[in-house]
Each structure stands twice: as C-alpha cells, then as structure tokens.
Amino acid sequence: MKTKKILQGKIISNKKIAPDHFKMAIQNEWLALKARPGQFVMIKVQEKNNDPLLRIPLGVHFTEEDRTYLLYKVVGPGTATLSQRQKGEIVSILGPLGNGFDLSKNSPDKEALIVAGGHGIVPLYMLIKELRKKGIKVAVFEGACSKEHILCENRLKQTGSKVFIATENGTQGKKGRVTDVLVEYLKKYEKNGKRKNIGEKYIMFVCGPKPMIKSVNKIAEKFKINTQISFAEYMACGIGACLGCAIMTVDGYKMTCKDGPVFDSKEIKWDAQ
Amino acid sequence: MGCAMTDIKIKIGNKEFKNPIWMASGTFGYGKEFEDFLDIEKIGAIITKTVTLTAREGNKPPRIVETPAGLLNSIGLENKGADKFKEEMYSYLKKINTKIIISVAGGTGKEYEECVEKLSEKNFPDAFEINLSCPNVTHEGTKYQLIAQDPILTEKIIKMVKKKTKSVVIAKLTPNVTDVSEIARAVENGGADAVAMVNTYMGIAVCAEEQKAVLGNVVGGLSGPAIKPMALKAVRDAYKKIKIPIIGIGGIMRGMDVVEFMLCGATAVQVGTANFVNPDGYDLILKEFKDYLKRKNIKKLSSLVGKI
Numbered sequence: 393m394k395t396k397k398i399l400q401g402k403i404i405s406n407k408k409i410a411p412d413h414f415k416m417a418i419q420n421e422w423l424a425l426k427a428r429p430g431q432f433v434m435i436k437v438q439e440k441n442n443d444p445l446l447r448i449p450l451g452v453h454f455t456e457e458d459r460t461y462l463l464y465k466v467v468g469p470g471t472a473t474l475s476q477r478q479k480g481e482i483v484s485i486l487g488p489l490g491n492g493f494d495l496s497k498n499s500p501d502k503e504a505l506i507v508a509g510g511h512g513i514v515p516l517y518m519l520i521k522e523l524r525k526k527g528i529k530v531a532v533f534e535g536a537c538s539k540e541h542i543l544c545e546n547r548l549k550q551t552g553s554k555v556f557i558a559t560e561n562g563t564q565g566k567k568g569r570v571t572d573v574l575v576e577y578l579k580k581y582e583k584n585g586k587r588k589n590i591g592e593k594y595i596m597f598v599c600g601p602k603p604m605i606k607s608v609n610k611i612a613e614k615f616k617i618n619t620q621i622s623f624a625e626y627m628a629c630g631i632g633a634c635l636g637c638a639i640m641t642v643d644g645y646k647m648t649c650k651d652g653p654v655f656d657s658k659e660i661k662w663d664a665q
Numbered sequence: 666m667g668c669a670m671t672d673i674k675i676k677i678g679n680k681e682f683k684n685p686i687w688m689a690s691g692t693f694g695y696g697k698e699f700e701d702f703l704d705i706e707k708i709g710a711i712i713t714k715t716v717t718l719t720a721r722e723g724n725k726p727p728r729i730v731e732t733p734a735g736l737l738n739s740i741g742l743e744n745k746g747a748d749k750f751k752e753e754m755y756s757y758l759k760k761i762n763t764k765i766i767i768s769v770a771g772g773t774g775k776e777y778e779e780c781v782e783k784l785s786e787k788n789f790p791d792a793f794e795i796n797l798s799c800p801n802v803t804h805e806g807t808k809y810q811l812i813a814q815d816p817i818l819t820e821k822i823i824k825m826v827k828k829k830t831k832s833v834v835i836a837k838l839t840p841n842v843t844d845v846s847e848i849a850r851a852v853e854n855g856g857a858d859a860v861a862m863v864n865t866y867m868g869i870a871v872c873a874e875e876q877k878a879v880l881g882n883v884v885g886g887l888s889g890p891a892i893k894p895m896a897l898k899a900v901r902d903a904y905k906k907i908k909i910p911i912i913g914i915g916g917i918m919r920g921m922d923v924v925e926f927m928l929c930g931a932t933a934v935q936v937g938t939a940n941f942v943n944p945d946g947y948d949l950i951l952k953e954f955k956d957y958l959k960r961k962n963i964k965k966l967s968s969l970v971g972k973i
C-alpha cells in the first residue's frame with residue numbers, strides 16, 4: 393500500500409490571517425485521511441511555467457473531514473505565488489511525507505510542553521488536538537515578534553490547553569522570548585524542590601526557527617526532558633532522492649524529509665547546527 | 666492504417682536501450698524512491714547516484730537552494746562507498762527490467778579504476794557513467810580544478826577504466842570549461858562509448874540580508890530549465906567534433922526539450938531536476954516525445970540528430 397502519492401487537491405479557501413500569513417484549505421479525501429501530526433506535503437505553487445520551479449514543503453496544520461489545512465508565511469517567490477491561488481483551483485500535492493511526531497513512547501500522565509516560534513505552531517496544532525483527545529495535559533508556549541503575528545491563539549485555547557505567549561516587542565504576553573516563559577514555567581516546579589525528576593513529568597514538542605530550537609534544546613538538556621523537534625531544512629524532492637535536506641546527527645547526516653522532519657533532540661549533533 | 670510507431674530503441678556500444686529518455690545521476694536516487702509514482706521499467710535507463718570507492722559524507726548544509734528557473738546544489742557526492750553500495754543495492758538493481766548505469770567518481774585515476782573494477786560483474790551493470798566533474802586531488806595547484814577540465818587526465822582515466830570492464834563506458838562531462846568539445850574529443854580518444862553532457866554549471870547564491878552565501882559550501886552547481894540554452898550549445902559544439910553518441914542533459918522538463926537536444930546532436934537524453942518537480946513526470950515526457958515524432962512523421966530518430 394502506498395504511503396505517499398501525488399494528489400490533486402481543490403482549493404477550498406486561501407485567506408490572509410495575519411500580516412504575512414495565509415491559511416489554505418485543500419480538499420482531498422486520501423490526504424486528509426492519511427496525514428499524521430508532524431508530517432508535511434510538497435505543494436506545487438503553479439503550473440504555468442518553470443519559475444518558481446520546485447515544490448515547497450509545508451507542514452500539515454490539521455485535517456477535518458476531507459480537508460487538509462496549511463498555514464504559511466509569505467517569504468519569497470514560492471509562497472507569494474501560492475498566496476495568489478484562488479478558491480476552486482486545483483493544486484498538485486505530494487504527500488503526506490516524513491515521519492511525524494512519535495506518541496508511542498509517551499506515558500499518559502506526562503504533561504506535554506509545546507514550544508512554537510512563529511509558524512512553528514503549524515504542525516504542532518494537529519499534535520495538540522491529538523494529545524488532548526487522549527486526555528493528555530498540554531501547555532503551549534508560543535512566541536512571535538509582535539501581537540499580530542501570534543497565530544491560532546483562540547483555537548489553541550479551545551483545545552483546553554494552557555497557553556503562554558511571548559512577543560519580542562511586548563505587545564502581547566510576556567516581553568521577550570518564548571524560551572523565557574518556558575523556563576519560568578519549569579522553574580516554578582523546580583522551586584518546590586522537585587528539579588531532580590522534572591524530566592519524568594514532562595515531554596516536549598518543538599518547532600520554530602533554528603536559534604529558538606537551539607535554545608530550547610539547551611533547556612531540554614538542563615531539565616532532562618524528552619524532546620522531539622520538527623526541523624525545516626531546505627528541500628528539493630521531499631522523498632529522499634536528492635540528498636539536499638541533510639541534517640547532522642550523532643550517526644552522521646540524515647535526510648530531514650525521509651528520516652525526519654521530527655527528530656529526538658538526542659539524535660541531533662548540536663555543535664554542527 | 667499504416668502509421669507504424671517510430672522505433673525509439675537506440676544502441677550505444679553493444680547495448681540496446683528501449684528508449685532514449687533516461688534518468689540523470691543524483692536526481693533519481695537508486696530508482697526505489699520513485700516506485701510509488703511511476704513504473705520505473707518504462708525508463709530507457711536509470712543512472713544511479715554517483716558512487717565513490719570509499720564513503721563520502723557530503724557537504725555541509727544548506728545543500729540546495731532554488732534560483733530563477735533553476736536549482737543550485739552542493740550535495741558533495743554523499744554516498745556509502747562501493748562495497749556498501751554493492752552489498753545493499755545490487756540485488757535490487759539487477760531485478761529492474763531496464764538498463765542500469767552506475768555512475769562512478771574518484772579523486773584520482775586509480776580511484777576510478779578500482780571503483781569500476783570492484784563494481785564490474787559478468788553482465789552487470791549495463792554501463793558505467795564516469796562522472797569526471799570531480800575535484801582533482803592529485804593535481805592540486807595545477808590550473809585544472811576539476812578532472813574533466815584536464816583533457817590529458819580525462820583521456821587517461823577513460824583508457825584505464827575501459828581496461829577494467831566489459832560494460833559500456835559513458836564519460837560525463839562538466840560544462841565548466843573553455844571548450845567542451847576539446848574534452849569530448851579527449852574521451853573519444855580514450856575509447857569511451859558515449860559522452861554525457863552536461864553536469865551542473867558552477868554558481869553562487871547570495872543572501873544580501875544576512876550578507877552571506879546561502880549554501881554551506883558557498884559554491885554549488887546549477888541545474889534545471891535555467892541551464893538549457895547553454896547545455897544545448899554544449900551538445901551542439903561537441904556534436905561537430907566527435908563521432909561517438911552524445912547523451913544530452915540540462916533542464917529537460919517536457920517532451921519538446923528532448924527533441925531540442927536531439928536536434929543539437931544528442932542521441933539520447935537524461936532528465937534531472939524535473940524529477941524533483943514531478944516525480945511522476947516521466948510518462949508525460951515520453952508521451953509528448955512520441956506524439957511529436959508522430960505529428961512530424963519522423964520514421965527514424967537518427968534523422969533528427971544534429972539537424973541544426
């Protein structure tokens with residue numbers, strides 16, 4: 393049985409939801425059925441000519457009935473072209489791809505700490521929904537440059553998760569970095585003299601820009617928390633053929649598209665990042 | 666009816682290929698990665714990712730970035746080395762019912778020779794593609810940075826590998842030279858059965874915002890539609906100077922691109938970057954090519970080759 397396919401998806405909506413961010417709903421039954429939290433798709437932004445050329449990787453935000461939702465930031469030609477696509481048009485999607493988050497090792501009494509920087513919340517939202525369905529406690533730490541860039545806040549709250557926000561300019565939540573809020577949260581627990589087994593209480597899931605990921609990893613190491621991180625290396629094929637999306641791990645280079653995008657923080661060779 | 670299909674089989678060396686549209690090294694994995702998307706036995710030939718005598722780790726990331734109508738890569742020939750490749754891939758590759766071409770490279774002539782010797786079996790592979798676009802490690806300090814820029818060394822390496830195998834030998838050239846036809850002549854003199862061209866064009870992508878090169882290796886190789894006009898010229902230049910068949914590569918996306926390469930002198934072609942855009946795109950390229958032959962009433966492929 394095929395685990396990934398090239399699919400035709402109908403655009404149901406493609407709307408601006410923040411200054412630089414668009415949310416797109418795509419109709420394709422098979423994709424919506426198969427996609428797991430943490431997986432991604434390679435989407436062809438246009439068919440007219442050869443520029444932009446490559447498909448772009450986007451995380452699966454969540455699925456609902458026969459729809460798959462994507463949420464993307466316009467940063468260059470690929471995402472700008474995608475933002476122009478209209479309702480009713482057909483797009484070619486390759487997916488679902490990658491391993492996704494691993495929930496098999498999680499004991500149900502651990503609280504899940506979700507750390508998202510910018511659109512890092514995209515793949516984490518689907519995970520949160522799944523964790524909540526299993527009755528797992530969730531605390532979300534979301535960071536962005538300013539209030540307008542905080543994504544999905546209301547929807548996150550509706551999942552029954554605790555939500556903590558940090559903005560760099562202080563327009564919402566705590567002024568500073570998302571990692572500051574995370575450390576504060578962990579320290580509260582530490583104050584009660586329980587630092588020793590803090591790692592047994594939590595499991596952490598992370599997605600965001602590289603500098604944020606690196607500092608979250610330091611926190612994970614310090615508090616000995618099992619942590620899974622979704623990486624976004626540059627990709628060309630998405631299927632393990634070009635060897636372009638290499639990431640240095642303790643066992644040498646691995647491919648983010650095939651072996652990832654989710655890696656256990658202990659698998660990564662951090663001084664090579 | 667009487668509209669018999671044009672025979673699209675071609676012969677190179679002593680091997681017959683079911684069609685002239687192949688998959689380029691480094692863009693089709695080992696074939697396996699594409700099985701979900703197409704019937705890989707329809708392909709004229711599959712050229713594997715380049716194998717070297719010993720394992721190579723590859724270059725520091727980022728290794729790829731998109732540029733206008735192109736892709737800049739600096740993978741750095743990441744592979745597990747000839748022994749592991751043989752152990753892990755041979756039984757799979759031998760079962761595929763189409764021609765299998767193994768791409769090999771090295772830092773010295775001796776490495777090419779040993780690699781080919783190690784990988785040669787009685788009837789396998791159908792061909793070797795000698796990837797000559799590698800940094801020349803022995804001649805450090807000479808004016809030639811890449812082996813395929815040095816006509817004398819290139820000829821020597823082809824002669825050396827020819828002695829070690831009964832498989833067809835195809836020399837793959839870099840376009841990063843003053844006159845590619847000179848190198849094409851050198852490999853013809855060395856006894857190559859065919860020449861494949863082009864490998865990628867060297868280039869750099871810069872991020873002005875961060876004031877640094879995008880690729881970890883700074884320099885990469887450009888592929889995709891952006892290079893097609895230059896690749897067509899390289900093929901035509903070589904066609905005028907050599908007799909052995911040319912396999913055209915560079916920016917092929919559609920069936921018409923295949924025709925363009927043939928008109929410039931290619932007997933066969935390879936599809937590279939397009940595989941990343943459309944992993945299932947082969948069928949359409951082949952169909953469009955066949956449709957063209959029918960529409961133009963072309964009876965023999967050879968009537969197209971080098972027509973312009």
Ligand SMILES: Cc1cc2nc3c(=O)[nH]c(=O)nc-3n(C[C@H](O)[C@H](O)[C@H](O)COP(=O)(O)OP(=O)(O)OC[C@H]3O[C@@H](n4cnc5c(N)ncnc54)[C@H](O)[C@@H]3O)c2cc1C
Pocket residue numbers: 432444448449450451452463464465466467468469470471472511514515623624625626627653731872
């Ligand atoms: C597995 C995976 C999942 C992703 N999921 C999402 C998502 O859900 N939502 C979303 O908005 N984006 C996501 N991205 C990033 C997205 O793919 C890129 O932003 C997009 O490809 C940029 O294309 P472009 O042509 O618009 O811009 P480009 O011109 O290619 O790039 C513009 C700028 O963006 C940066 N950039 C481009 N690609 C990447 C990358 N892979 N990683 C980090 N920085 C990059 C570069 O600094 C560049 O200068 C994901 C990437 C991966 C690998």
Ligand SMILES: Cc1cc2nc3c(=O)[nH]c(=O)nc-3n(C[C@H](O)[C@H](O)[C@H](O)COP(=O)(O)O)c2cc1C
Pocket residue numbers: 634635636689690691692714715736738740742768796837863864865887888889890892914915916917935936937938939
């Ligand atoms: C990601 C990538 C990896 C490549 N790896 C190899 C390789 O290992 N050996 C080789 O001979 N050519 C390699 N090439 C070059 C291609 O085989 C081909 O010559 C080139 O990409 C031009 O064709 P295209 O424009 O159709 O892609 C690679 C190209 C790309 C894009």
Ligand code: FES
Pocket residue numbers: 626627628629630631632633634635636637638647648649650
């Ligand atoms: S994107 Fe091609 S190997 Fe991962």
